[in-house]
Amino acid sequence: MQIVSKVREPLVTxxxxxxxxxxxxxxxxxxxxxxxxxxxxxxxxxxLLAGGAFLGEMLWSGIGRWGLNKTVQWAWDITNFVWWVGxxxxxxxxxxxxxxxxxxxxxxxxxxxEAMTIFAVICAAIWPVxxxxxxxxxxxxxxxxxxxxxxxxxxxxxxxxxDVFAISxxxxxxxxxxxIGLIPDFATIRDRAIKPIPRLIxxxxxxxxxxxxxxxxxxxxxxxxxxxxSTPLVLSVHTIVSMDFAxxxxxxxxxxxxxxxxxxxAIFSGFAMVLTLMLVTRKLYKLEDYITMExxxxxxxxxxxxxxxxxxxxxxxxxxxxxxxxxxEQYAFVNRMTGQYWWAYWSMMGCNVISxxxxxxxxxxxxxxxxxxxxxxxxIGMWFERFVIIVTSLHRDFLPSSWxxxxxxxxxxxxxxxxxxxxxxxxxxxxxxxxxxxxxxxxSVLKSSDTKVYQSRRTISNEVVPEADRVPVDL
Amino acid sequence: MExxxxxxxxxxxxxxxxxxxxxxxxxxxxxxxxxFTPYPVHFLEDALGYKRSWMPKAAFGFGALGTTxxxxxxxxxxxxxxxxxxxxxxFIAIPDxxxxxxxxxxxxxxxxxxGSFFVSQDLKPHKVPQIFDRRQSDDKHIMAIDLANNKLSxxxxxxxxxESGAEEVNNKSFTEKEKKGNFFDYVADLxxxxxxDSARELKG
Numbered sequence: 001m002q003i004v005s006k007v008r009e010p011l012v013t014x015x016x017x018x019x020x021x022x023x024x025x026x027x028x029x030x031x032x033x034x035x036x037x038x039x040x041x042x043x044x045x046x047x048l049l050a051g052g053a054f055l056g057e058m059l060w061s062g063i064g065r066w067g068l069n070k071t072v073q074w075a076w077d078i079t080n081f082v083w084w085v086g087x088x089x090x091x092x093x094x095x096x097x098x099x100x101x102x103x104x105x106x107x108x109x110x111x112x113x114e115a116m117t118i119f120a121v122i123c124a125a126i127w128p129v130x131x132x133x134x135x136x137x138x139x140x141x142x143x144x145x146x147x148x149x150x151x152x153x154x155x156x157x158x159x160x161x162x163d164v165f166a167i168s169x170x171x172x173x174x175x176x177x178x179x180i181g182l183i184p185d186f187a188t189i190r191d192r193a194i195k196p197i198p199r200l201i202x203x204x205x206x207x208x209x210x211x212x213x214x215x216x217x218x219x220x221x222x223x224x225x226x227x228x229x230s231t232p233l234v235l236s237v238h239t240i241v242s243m244d245f246a247x248x249x250x251x252x253x254x255x256x257x258x259x260x261x262x263x264x265x266a267i268f269s270g271f272a273m274v275l276t277l278m279l280v281t282r283k284l285y286k287l288e289d290y291i292t293m294e295x296x297x298x299x300x301x302x303x304x305x306x307x308x309x310x311x312x313x314x315x316x317x318x319x320x321x322x323x324x325x326x327x328x329e330q331y332a333f334v335n336r337m338t339g340q341y342w343w344a345y346w347s348m349m350g351c352n353v354i355s356x357x358x359x360x361x362x363x364x365x366x367x368x369x370x371x372x373x374x375x376x377x378x379x380i381g382m383w384f385e386r387f388v389i390i391v392t393s394l395h396r397d398f399l400p401s402s403w404x405x406x407x408x409x410x411x412x413x414x415x416x417x418x419x420x421x422x423x424x425x426x427x428x429x430x431x432x433x434x435x436x437x438x439x440x441x442x443x444s445v446l447k448s449s450d451t452k453v454y455q456s457r458r459t460i461s462n463e464v465v466p467e468a469d470r471v472p473v474d475l
Numbered sequence: 476m477e478x479x480x481x482x483x484x485x486x487x488x489x490x491x492x493x494x495x496x497x498x499x500x501x502x503x504x505x506x507x508x509x510x511f512t513p514y515p516v517h518f519l520e521d522a523l524g525y526k527r528s529w530m531p532k533a534a535f536g537f538g539a540l541g542t543t544x545x546x547x548x549x550x551x552x553x554x555x556x557x558x559x560x561x562x563x564x565x566f567i568a569i570p571d572x573x574x575x576x577x578x579x580x581x582x583x584x585x586x587x588x589x590g591s592f593f594v595s596q597d598l599k600p601h602k603v604p605q606i607f608d609r610r611q612s613d614d615k616h617i618m619a620i621d622l623a624n625n626k627l628s629x630x631x632x633x634x635x636x637x638e639s640g641a642e643e644v645n646n647k648s649f650t651e652k653e654k655k656g657n658f659f660d661y662v663a664d665l666x667x668x669x670x671x672d673s674a675r676e677l678k679g
Contacts, residue, residue, distance in 0.1 A: 017614065019613060022613045152557045153552045153553075153556065153557050156552065156553050156572060157553070157561045157562065157564055157568060157571045158561075162574040162575060162578075165574070165575045165578040165579070166578055169581055172585075173581060173582065173586075176585055176589050177585075183598070184513075184514070184612070187604075188612040188613060190612075191606065191611075191613070192609075192613075193670065196666050196670065199665060200662065200665065203603075204600040205600075207593065207598035207600055208597070208599065208600075208601075208603060208604040209598060209604065210511060210606060210612075211511045211513060211611050211612055212509045212510070212511050213509060213511070213512065213516070213520060214509065214520075214525060214596075215596045216512065216515040216516070216519075216520075217515075217525055217528050218528045218592055218595065219596075220515050220528075221528035221530035221531060222530050222589065225530060225531060225534045225588060226585055229534070229581050232577075232581070233578075233581050236574070236578070240574055243574075439513075439514075440515070443514040443614075444515055
């Protein structure tokens with residue numbers, strides 16, 4: 001028996017039927033792309049190619065093209081890496097954690113959020129690979145293979161190697177989770193295809209899925225277990241990313257709060273990016289009945305909560321630095337606030353701690369342009385957070401003689417632009433050729449969410465509802 | 476002469492009615508071949524009398540294998556194959572092995588279980604699925620009954636299906652070749668005869 005709340009808003013509005021869901025989701029895949037899509041794709045390709053030209057030149061001439069120096073040996077590269085990994089976290093969080101918690105509002109947004117995860121992790125992985133200088137051999141050195149160049153094996157004691165395992169596991173498990181979720185929807189598109197080539201392509205992608213009860217039974221078990229496996233994986237990945245810093249002895253990095261603080265920050269920035277993309281996608285594809293105001297409000301509230309958690313972490317760092325009695329540690333934090341990078345620190349505080357608090361007001365968390373604006377502000381703030389942690393901690397060494405000020409070069413900027421181009425190109429290609437909403441899952445929550453269908457269901461089961469309460473509805 | 480397998484196909488528009496129908500038909504001794512639905516319907520597997528999925532066991536087994544492999548690999552490399560003192564840590568520094576052990580456990584478990592799912596359900600890119608009704612991936616629940624595998628007559632089963640709320644009852648037959656689903660025949664047929672009319676109807 002399904003218990004349905006009378007006070008909650010329906011998850012799918014507009015009195016949709018199962019057929020409507022199929023039609024609405026398949027329309028963009030089967031039809032020609034809109035002008036908006038072409039404009040977006042054109043812009044993304046420009047970013048991709050322009051950034052790619054600089055990236056290619058940099059690979060040719062070496063990473064000395066970046067603004068790194070002997071004191072600040074990591075700057076935009078690791079900042080961008082951590083930022084992109086963080087963005088990738090909301091996808092698995094929405095899919096896995098909310099599935100385990102039986103939060104049905106996730107069904108309309110999980111597909112696009114998972115796609116975002118995959119593409120963000122690809123963008124993240126580019127940074128450590130490029131930072132190796134010679135990625136064509138460096139990539140092999142990162143794997144646990146014996147080699148003949150010197151030290152025989154990778155170092156299993158190093159957090160950097162833990163990172164290799166964490167990111168590659170996270171990427172591949174997320175890909176499996178995403179693909180398994182897509183199979184039933186590919187089958188729907190296959191069965192609707194009226195041309196041989198799409199039928200063959202979607203047929204291959206759907207792996208011959210035919211929706212038999214036995215397959216669905218195993219499918220549900222697999223989805224649930226993959227969600228169960230992905231949930232600690234999300235936490236572990238950013239925990240391990242934070243260990244790159246936390247296991248070092250650099251003041252400002254050697255902090256035990258980093259694992260939970262990084263995870264909260266990742267969820268924060270990931271949800272902000274999901275909001276940015278979803279607000280555009282729902283408008284472009286007219287999915288307002290599936291990604292409703294209720295969904296947007298829920299995500300806005302997650303942004304507020306995680307923003308507050310991050311804010312508490314910022315303050316805790318200061319308290320612990322003071323309490324530790326270590327003068328280097330204390331200096332590192334005071335320097336963040338008042339030193340040469342004060343502007344980055346205060347941008348971070350303004351964007352991450354203050355700006356999301358506005359969602360306490362219902363009027364603001366239901367205003368789409370305002371939410372869109374805040375989602376971008378949060379992502380800028382989260383980039384500054386990583387920049388502040390990394391660059392402000394490094395630019396003041398133990399030796400004042402090596403103190404420097406880091407300035408990015410055009411290569412730093414354009415390599416970052418390249419990852420933006422790559423991310424949006426992949427996302428737009430996904431939005432054209434793949435169903436952006438998980439049809440099968442939305443259909444499975446329709447009865448408990450749509451008032452019209454629910455009333456009809458009550459009419460059918462006449463042993464539950466008294467005659468007087470029944471509302472006959474024509475479906 | 477090729478032998479055909481004949482099925483009766485009941486089309487249902489509502490999952491609750493379909494589950495009731497499954498129970499009613501099984502009570503009357505009807506042997507249901509399979510039910511096809513556009514989305515997972517809970518409690519359908521109970522109504523059909525299926526055993527619980529063994530996927531959790533596969534996940535656990537592969538996970539345990541991952542844990543074992545990870546610990547053995549790291550201990551062997553760091554402790555025996557190329558022992559080096561790094562940062563004053565022991566050769567087999569178990570706490571340092573925890574992150575990679577965790578990741579490999581998850582990796583083996585996820586891939587092993589997903590692979591078991593694909594293999595056990597015979598899901599592969601070149602598989603030609605048995606489609607009883609194209610609406611089974613859209614908005615209808617389809618119950619297929621193999622006539623040769625039932626004691627009741629076709630008319631009796633038809634009547635039972637209609638009584639239990641089936642919106643339509645159709646006949647469908649597969650040749651042995653179609654049942655096996657030869658991919659090359661399927662592709663040749665697709666390019667010579669085009670797609671079937673039912674796909675066009677599906678789009679309205």
